[in-house]
Amino acid sequence: xxxxxxxxxxxxxxxxxxxxxxxxxxxxxxxxxxxxxxxxxxxxxxxxxxxxxxxxxxxxxxxxxxxxxxxxxxxxxxxxxxxxxxxxxxxxxxxxxxxxxxxxxxxxxxxxxxxxxxxxxxxxxxxxxxxxxxxxxxxxxxxxxxxxxxxxxxxxxxxxxxxxxxxxxxxxxxxxxxxxxxxxxxxxxxxxxxxxxxxxxxxxxxxxxxxxxxxxxxxxxxxxxxxxxxxxxxxxxxxxxxxxxxxxxxxxxxxxxxxx
Amino acid sequence: xxxxxxxxxxxxxxxxxxxxxxxxxxxxxxxxxxxxxxxxxxxxxxxxxxxxxxxxxxxxxxxxxxxxxxxxxxxxxxxxxxxxxxxxxxxxxxxxxxxxxxxxxxxxxxxxxxxxxxxxxxxxxxxxxxxxxxxxxxxxxxxxxxxxxxxxxxxxxxxxxxxxxxxxxxxxxxxxxxxxxxxxxxxxxxxxxxxxxxxxxxxxxxxxxxxxxxxxxxxxxxxxxxxxxxxxxxxxxxxxxxxxxxxxxxxxxxxxxxxx
Numbered sequence: 075x076x077x078x079x080x081x082x083x084x085x086x087x088x089x090x091x092x093x094x095x096x097x098x099x100x101x102x103x104x105x106x107x108x109x110x111x112x113x114x115x116x117x118x119x120x121x122x123x124x125x126x127x128x129x130x131x132x133x134x135x136x137x138x139x140x141x142x143x144x145x146x147x148x149x150x151x152x153x154x155x156x157x158x159x160x161x162x163x164x165x166x167x168x169x170x171x172x173x174x175x176x177x178x179x180x181x182x183x184x185x186x187x188x189x190x191x192x193x194x195x196x197x198x199x200x201x202x203x204x205x206x207x208x209x210x211x212x213x214x215x216x217x218x219x220x221x222x223x224x225x226x227x228x229x230x231x232x233x234x235x236x237x238x239x240x241x242x243x244x245x246x247x248x249x250x251x252x253x254x255x256x257x258x259x260x261x262x263x264x265x266x267x268x269x270x271x272x273x274x275x276x277x278x279x280x281x282x283x284x285x286x287x288x289x290x291x292x293x294x295x296x297x298x299x300x301x302x303x304x305x306x307x308x309x310x311x312x313x314x315x316x317x318x319x320x321x322x323x324x325x326x327x328x329x330x331x332x333x334x
Numbered sequence: 335x336x337x338x339x340x341x342x343x344x345x346x347x348x349x350x351x352x353x354x355x356x357x358x359x360x361x362x363x364x365x366x367x368x369x370x371x372x373x374x375x376x377x378x379x380x381x382x383x384x385x386x387x388x389x390x391x392x393x394x395x396x397x398x399x400x401x402x403x404x405x406x407x408x409x410x411x412x413x414x415x416x417x418x419x420x421x422x423x424x425x426x427x428x429x430x431x432x433x434x435x436x437x438x439x440x441x442x443x444x445x446x447x448x449x450x451x452x453x454x455x456x457x458x459x460x461x462x463x464x465x466x467x468x469x470x471x472x473x474x475x476x477x478x479x480x481x482x483x484x485x486x487x488x489x490x491x492x493x494x495x496x497x498x499x500x501x502x503x504x505x506x507x508x509x510x511x512x513x514x515x516x517x518x519x520x521x522x523x524x525x526x527x528x529x530x531x532x533x534x535x536x537x538x539x540x541x542x543x544x545x546x547x548x549x550x551x552x553x554x555x556x557x558x559x560x561x562x563x564x565x566x567x568x569x570x571x572x573x574x575x576x577x578x579x580x581x582x583x584x585x586x587x588x589x590x591x592x593x594x
Contacts, residue, residue: 097485097488100481100484100485100488101484101485101488103478103480103481104475104477104478104481104482104483104484104488105477105478106478106480126485127481127483127485128480128481128483170495170499171499215364215495216498216499217364217365218363218364218365218366220363220366220388221360221363221364221387221388222364223364223387223388224360224361224364224491225357225360225361225386225387225487225491227485227487227488228357228360228361228364228487228488228491229491231484231485231488231489231491231492232491232492232495235430235475235492235495235496236495236499238476239430239431239476239496277579280579280583281579281582281583283586284579284582284583284585284586285582285586286578286579286582286583295579298575302568302572302575302576305566305567305572306565306566306567306568307565307566308562308566312562312565315558315562316562318546319537319540319541319544319546319555322541322544322545322546323540323541323544323546323583323587325544326543326544326545326587327583327586327587330587330589
């Protein structure tokens with residue numbers, strides 16, 4: 075199942091930099107999410123946040139709230155975000171790939187009724203313990219120990235991507251395990267055995283004329299070429315293209331041979 | 335297994351906004367990645383990119399390159415990034431959760447030797463078709479149809495998160511499920527970008543001497559050859575073998591040319 079726009083909202087608390095509000099809105103737009111809620115944004119942040127690409131419609135719908143409590147009042151699951159260093163022992167910490175699964179499971183339990191709030195704190199301090207008290211658990215993006223401070227817009231993008239795409243690889247794999255569109259395109263026109271043999275034969279002719287083959291190496295080279303042509307999984311068009319180039323080189327070698 | 339810092343580099347091509355370079359570096363730092371490569375960044379971009387939190391050490395190590403070819407020369411897998419709207423039908427498109435699995439599998443095949451390049455185009459236009467020709471496939475972040483244009487720093491963050499956090503048991507299961515023994519053998523010695531370029535260059539020389547290239551078709555043929563060489567997923571030994579054969583044909587064509 076996919077999580078619909080109805081089932082998710084992004085809550086930004088005390089965001090100071092208007093560029094970050096625009097960046098968060100752009101990421102939301104990228105992942106089909108439109109419910110942006112701002113809790114006490116810093117001064118003129120919202121008005122100045124209009125510039126990010128594709129963010130206009132999200133920003134136009136953004137709602138402002140006076141407190142975290144108000145912003146999440148209609149939400150069935152409230153997830154705070156933060157790094158491991160900011161710990162509130164009363165609240166469980168769930169790392170992102172698993173957190174995304176839990177968000178999806180929550181919504182799947184009752185899609186018509188569920189609404190998940192993803193709550194992001196201010197750039198400088200993250201969510202305070204008071205703000206975390208409104209959260210059921212903390213979502214942690216598994217960053218490196220050396221630098222666990224993420225840019226706000228990037229954190230929103232990563233969380234929304236993870237929630238949108240969790241479990242997709244399984245489904246994709248079940249359907250087909252390899253580069254899809256292209257494999258199909260190549261499969262339609264995959265070179266036949268006869269085409270590969272034509273390539274093999276012409277290459278052999280070129281090698282003979284050039285003097286590359288010796289009595290000792292002839293059979294080995296032929297076998298190496300056959301393996302190479304097999305493993306390259308050429309399309310009919312690619313075989314045609316290779317034949318064209320080899321024919322020209324053969325012609326050149328023959329032409330000069332006859333002239334000399 | 336985890337992907338080490340050695341196994342991954344982020345290549346930013348023609349980035350215009352220095353803030354985005356800083357944002358990309360910060361995201362790299364968040365996910366334990368430090369190899370940043372810049373291809374023709376816009377003017378003073380690098381110097382002005384110092385401000386992002388935690389990005390200083392990544393920026394200090396950043397390397398500048400004159401071309402995509404140079405930036406990926408030592409990479410065993412080159413992955414372009416882009417949206418679905420920018421399609422190059424010759425290159426497979428793999429959506430991110432699956433792409434992350436494939437990147438991990440590539441590295442798992444031979445951790446000591448593998449290096450994956452994640453290539454990001456400019457903010458405005460993404461990667462050009464010429465730049466995509468250096469990529470083996472395109473990684474697409476599954477964004478909504480309404481807004482598939484992601485902020486550069488957010489795209490880097492999402493990709494690195496996905497690669498770092500792709501479900502490990504899943505990847506292990508997938509690796510086990512793949513039957514192809516010869517895939518593993520090839521992974522040991524997969525050709526680098528520099529080796530593929532040597533092959534491309536020698537083939538070009540042969541085609542010029544043979545008269546195959548015309549003013550009208552030269553660029554197209556070059557691009558077709560590059561795609562062919564990418565898609566064939568050659569090993570170092572196969573590249574050596576091909577170089578040997580082409581060198582001999584070139585020698586023959588030259589020899590006769592000088593005699594006639």
